[in-house]
Amino acid sequence: MSPTLQLGTTPLGWPGSYGDEAQPRMGFFTDTSVCIGCKACEIACKEWNQVPEDELRFSGESFDNTGELSANSWRHVAFIEQRIPSDGATATPPRTAEPPLPEELRWLMSSDVCKHCTHAACLDVCPTGAIFRTEFGTVVIQQDVCNGCGYCIPACPFGVISRRERDQLPAASNGISGLGTAHKCTLCYDRLKDGMEPACAKACPTDSIQFGELDELRERARGRLEVLQQQGAGEARLYGEDPHDGVGGFGAFFLLLDDPEVYGLPPDPVVPTRRLPEIWGAAVLAGAALAAGVVAAVAGGRR
Amino acid sequence: MSRGHNGAGPSGDAYRSYYGKPVVKEPVWEPMVPAYFFLGGTAGAAASLGLAARLTGNTALARAASYADVVAITASPPLLIADLGRPERFLNMLRMFKVTSPMSVGTWIVSASGVASGAAASLEILGRLPRARLAAEAAAGALGPFLATYTAALLADTSIPVWHEARRELPFVFAGSSAASAGGVCALLATPRAARPARRLAVAGAALELAAAAAMRRRLGFLAEPYTRGPTRTLTSTATVLTGAGGLAMLLAGHRRPGTVAAGAMLLAGSLTERFAIFRAGFASARDPRYTVISQRQRLGRQTAGATG
Numbered sequence: 140m141s142p143t144l145q146l147g148t149t150p151l152g153w154p155g156s157y158g159d160e161a162q163p164r165m166g167f168f169t170d171t172s173v174c175i176g177c178k179a180c181e182i183a184c185k186e187w188n189q190v191p192e193d194e195l196r197f198s199g200e201s202f203d204n205t206g207e208l209s210a211n212s213w214r215h216v217a218f219i220e221q222r223i224p225s226d227g228a229t230a231t232p233p234r235t236a237e238p239p240l241p242e243e244l245r246w247l248m249s250s251d252v253c254k255h256c257t258h259a260a261c262l263d264v265c266p267t268g269a270i271f272r273t274e275f276g277t278v279v280i281q282q283d284v285c286n287g288c289g290y291c292i293p294a295c296p297f298g299v300i301s302r303r304e305r306d307q308l309p310a311a312s313n314g315i316s317g318l319g320t321a322h323k324c325t326l327c328y329d330r331l332k333d334g335m336e337p338a339c340a341k342a343c344p345t346d347s348i349q350f351g352e353l354d355e356l357r358e359r360a361r362g363r364l365e366v367l368q369q370q371g372a373g374e375a376r377l378y379g380e381d382p383h384d385g386v387g388g389f390g391a392f393f394l395l396l397d398d399p400e401v402y403g404l405p406p407d408p409v410v411p412t413r414r415l416p417e418i419w420g421a422a423v424l425a426g427a428a429l430a431a432g433v434v435a436a437v438a439g440g441r442r
Numbered sequence: 443m444s445r446g447h448n449g450a451g452p453s454g455d456a457y458r459s460y461y462g463k464p465v466v467k468e469p470v471w472e473p474m475v476p477a478y479f480f481l482g483g484t485a486g487a488a489a490s491l492g493l494a495a496r497l498t499g500n501t502a503l504a505r506a507a508s509y510a511d512v513v514a515i516t517a518s519p520p521l522l523i524a525d526l527g528r529p530e531r532f533l534n535m536l537r538m539f540k541v542t543s544p545m546s547v548g549t550w551i552v553s554a555s556g557v558a559s560g561a562a563a564s565l566e567i568l569g570r571l572p573r574a575r576l577a578a579e580a581a582a583g584a585l586g587p588f589l590a591t592y593t594a595a596l597l598a599d600t601s602i603p604v605w606h607e608a609r610r611e612l613p614f615v616f617a618g619s620s621a622a623s624a625g626g627v628c629a630l631l632a633t634p635r636a637a638r639p640a641r642r643l644a645v646a647g648a649a650l651e652l653a654a655a656a657a658m659r660r661r662l663g664f665l666a667e668p669y670t671r672g673p674t675r676t677l678t679s680t681a682t683v684l685t686g687a688g689g690l691a692m693l694l695a696g697h698r699r700p701g702t703v704a705a706g707a708m709l710l711a712g713s714l715t716e717r718f719a720i721f722r723a724g725f726a727s728a729r730d731p732r733y734t735v736i737s738q739r740q741r742l743g744r745q746t747a748g749a750t751g
Contacts, residue, residue: 198461203461206463207464217460219460260600260601263542263543263599264542264543264544264545264599264600265540265543266535266538266540266543266545266546266549267531267534267535267537267538268534268538268540269534284531284534284537285527285528285531286526286528286529286531286532286535287526287527287528287531288525288535289469289470289471289525289526289527290545290596290600292467292469292470293466293467293468293469293600293601293602293605293728294599294600294601295466295467296601297465298465298466298467299467300467301467301470302470302527304527318527319526319527320527320528321527398458400457400458400460400465400731400735400739401458401459401460402460403459403461403463403465403731404465405466405735405738406738406739406742407738407739407741408601408738411598411599411600411601411606412542414598414599414606414609415541415542415599417609417610418544418595418598418599418609419541419544419595421594421595421598421609421610421611421612421613422544422588422591422592422594422595422613423588423591424613424614425587425591425614425616425617426587426588426590426591426613426617427587428614428617428650429486429487429490429590429591429617429620429621430586430587432617432621432643432646432647433487433490433494433587433621433643436625436639436640436642436646437491437494437495437497437498437500437639438498439642
């Protein structure tokens with residue numbers, strides 16, 4: 140076995156470091172089985188958090204013109220069109236050797252968001268301390284501290300974060316704040332502080348986005364999964380609800396109707412810092428090898 | 443992949459994706475970063491070589507190494523600061539020390555190395571306070587090897603498959619590359635007689651760089667594909683040829699000046715190119731979801747097999 144860090148099922152230092160100010164861990168349960176793709180979450184998020192507009196464009200990828208989570212999109216609704224047999228029992232395409240079943244279109248929609256990981260790579264690698272764990276157990280970037288080093292961007296196993304750059308914004312946009320720093324969902328930290336639910340959850344007309352205490356959401360999600368499976372949706376599965384997964388469970392987890400990668404999500408996300416003993420071990424060993432090489436080079440006699 | 447939600451992996455195994463879009467984000471880092479990897483590595487290995495030369499009474503080599511070190515380490519912070527999205531906030535790096543962030547650890551290593559190397563070179567030029575100079579050289583020389591290898595840890599501690607999965611070999615590539623470039627530049631600067639240890643270090647470094655890079659790509663398996671495609675392929679083969687030829691030339695050059703100059707130049711160019719190849723491969727590895735999805739599916743497959751079998 141290669142050395143890995145044994146990480147617990149709660150965030151490091153939380154809630155302990157908050158003492159009396161600690162709050163229950165809050166999160167999202169995004170039940171994609173009832174998402175209708177209205178994008179109210181995307182808009183509500185932009186409105187509340189003053190996230191600038193992206194350049195308008197047609198992607199040709201179903202109804203998705205947002206494309207991905209980024210500094211300027213903290214919610215992203217994915218649209219997947221699948222041809223499935225009309226018996227609806229399975230999402231697997233019909234095999235060509237068999238007489239073709241009549242097909243129908245299955246539309247998967249899912250509102251993606253920052254996962255607020257129990258073990259968050261972005262937070263671990265942030266060298267300035269701009270990224271921190273709030274009293275709600277969520278992960279937030281302090282805009283007045285971030286210096287835009289960009290380390291969190293490739294560290295995130297989900298590709299959630301990016302840096303807000305001038306050249307990605309429409310030419311006409313003026314007075315945009317937060318240029319040059321990293322941005323992502325804050326789980327509406329400011330609203331939470333005032334006892335309100337995040338803007339996206341508030342705006343969601345079908346309760347596909349549910350906000351609440353994480354423990355309660357996990358229970359609710361397991362109940363929902365059971366109902367769906369009894370109704371014959373055998374492909375339904377929870378994603379990120381398991382506190383024993385590679386990131387210690389998500390603070391914002393999902394109910395999906397197909398493999399995660401179909402939605403653009405990693406099938407087995409692991410926080411890279413879990414391998415820190417191996418990473419630092421190899422760096423120290425290689426450094427020692429270099430030092431030994433130097434010693435050998437000067438000690439090697441006059442050959 | 444226009445509407446393709448499905449693609450084929452290396453051995454034809456299918457994988458699925460969302461319109462072929464990346465799962466992880468590619469970095470926003472610019473070429474200043476691999477240029478720094480090269481300079482920082484060269485500075486670190488040169489500082490160690492300089493200290494070793496000083497302790498064995500090879501003053502000429504110690505002086506050459508000290509100058510190479512101070513030039514490289516002085517050029518480093520401007521590159522790193524220029525790469526920030528908000529350069530005026532660079533001091534925020536010194537708000538804390540985090541072992542979970544190789545960039546944080548590295549910031550302190552670079553800062554301390556810069557101070558030590560600057561002091562050592564200044565005192566060398568002034569010819570004053572030999573004990574203080576030795577103390578500064580000792581500090582720079584002790585930090586040097588880690589200045590050379592922490593940058594590999596920085597890349598490995600990300601979700602970029604070609605970097606993260608190379609975590610065991612990458613620091614050795616960087617150590618070898620740093621030894622090759624530092625040995626190369628010191629061999630250029632010092633007199634042929636004094637430079638013998640530098641030539642040895644350069645040859646050994648080149649050998650380590652090539653061997654570790656080969657081992658890294660072998661372990662990566664299909665994840666190493668970005669090294670064999672597009673512009674990265676050219677960078678990779680250029681680095682291999684320059685480092686190989688430079689190491690060989692250095693081995694054969696002996697005291698002959700023209701040979702040493704050519705060898706040193708090739709090693710420096712090879713080391714710089716190697717950093718760019720590794721840097722670029724990371725971007726390609728992030729851009730194509732196949733690397734993320736297939737490697738994670740394979741891992742899940744192994745776990746399932748391990749659980750049932």
